[in-house]
Amino acid sequence: MMCQVCGADGAEPHFGGVSCRACAAFFRRYVHSRKMQITCTCKQRLASSHPCRHCRMLKCIATGMIKCKVQATRERNKAKAVCLPGSISTISLLSCNIVPRECSNITCTVENWGEVDVKRKRLYGDSVFNLNFTQFSNITKPDTLLLWDLAVKIFPDIKLLSGSDKQAILCNFFPRWMMLDSAIGFCTSYEESSKYIASKDYTDMLLHFYGTSMPLEKRLKDKEIIQIFKPYWDFHYFETAVPIYFKKLDKIEYMAIFLLLLLDDAYANISEEGATLCRNIRKVVKRELKGYQTDNNCSEMRFISVMDVLLILEKAEEKIQEEV
Known part of the structure; x- marks a missing residue:
């Protein structure tokens, strides 16, 4: 199965969406981040580089991944x-x-x-x-x-x-x-x-x-x-x-x-x-x-x-x- 975020192989269900383990780990880190505002930096990056954290997170959300499913954040x-x-x-x-x-x-x-x-x-x-x-x-x-x-x-x-x-x-x-x-x-x-x-x-x-x-x-x-x-x-x-x-x-x-x-x-x-x-x-x-x-x-x-x-x-x- 292909990751719906980055396109890598070996995807599986994570947090309500389908992604590879790397994107799932990124999603978890993003949810745990203390930064209140994370903006798009794609325009300052090389065309061959990966999407910025902001855009990658939007892709995670689009696949169905939900923040509240990250267990460590829930009391x-x-x-x-x-x-x-x-x-x-x-x-x-x-x-x-x-x-x-x-x-x-x-x-x-x-x-x-x-x-x-x-x-x-x-x-x-x-x-x-x-x-x-x-x-x-x-x-x-x-x-x-x-x-x-x-x-x-x-x-x-x-x-x-x-x-x-x-x-x-x-x-x-x-x-x-x-x-x-x-x-x-x-x-x-x-x-x-x-x-x-x-x-x-x-x-x-x-x-x-x-x-x-x-x-x-x-x-x-x-x-x-x-x-x-x-x-x-x-x-x-x-x-x-x-x-x-x-x-x-x-x-x-x-x-x-x-x-x-x-x-x-x-x-x-x-x-x-x-x-x-x-x-x-x-x-x-x-x-x-x-x-x-x-x-x-x-x-x-x-x-x-x-x-x-x-x-x-x-x-x-x-x-x-x-x-x-």
Whole structure:
């Protein structure tokens, strides 16, 4: 087998890609390097010489090699379960069970979620229901950037994505995340939310959310607003939030869904290089999730049930597109 980095013979799987031992050793040294910035020096080198460290590393990444697979860099024995503050933390009254050593990336996401949650609450205020459609729309960009920064902190390789790939991923990601986030809010207090859906407060919220975003001279009548928009919210409640609630997911599983949702290699308008990077990271997340569930004696169907949430959210997004 030929090395996909330098073309030498005798290649074998290393760190998620296929390379010779020399390139695998280079990749390991690069990951361990203390240098924060390594730039391209090919223009100062002879034409017959090998690529510089920067370009060689890019080739390693392109073959599927992932930094987090270099074992010595992972603090595997320090993984621990941490309660999440805010909306997800209350869901996490569900036990986190035993976190295996192979679950370090998802666990790190959990540990860092508290800081992100505080920043998100500053954006949205005490309640999303106090906002109208226009105000909510203006918050979506800074919100997605907070979530993006969290993902970069967990998987630094994400910084290798181009600006256009980042933009495409965030545009595709946010509608589905919005559905998951609101479903999580519902799961936080199932009985209270169920009563709210059947109350006048629910319809009043819809009138405020949409009605106050419309110019006064073009504002629809209350009856028309309810008639047009309520079916979509009802769909989200019955077809998205309720099914997710009854899956009884814990915080590790929710964080895995967040990462899988963000780094979907099937999103539209992503380059092949970007899709490959997302696909490789998703493999890591799925492996960690599977290891976590195996260590906690979950059935095979548990993993399938978690993956089913992604399909539920895809279906919910299609419904949103009708609304838009």
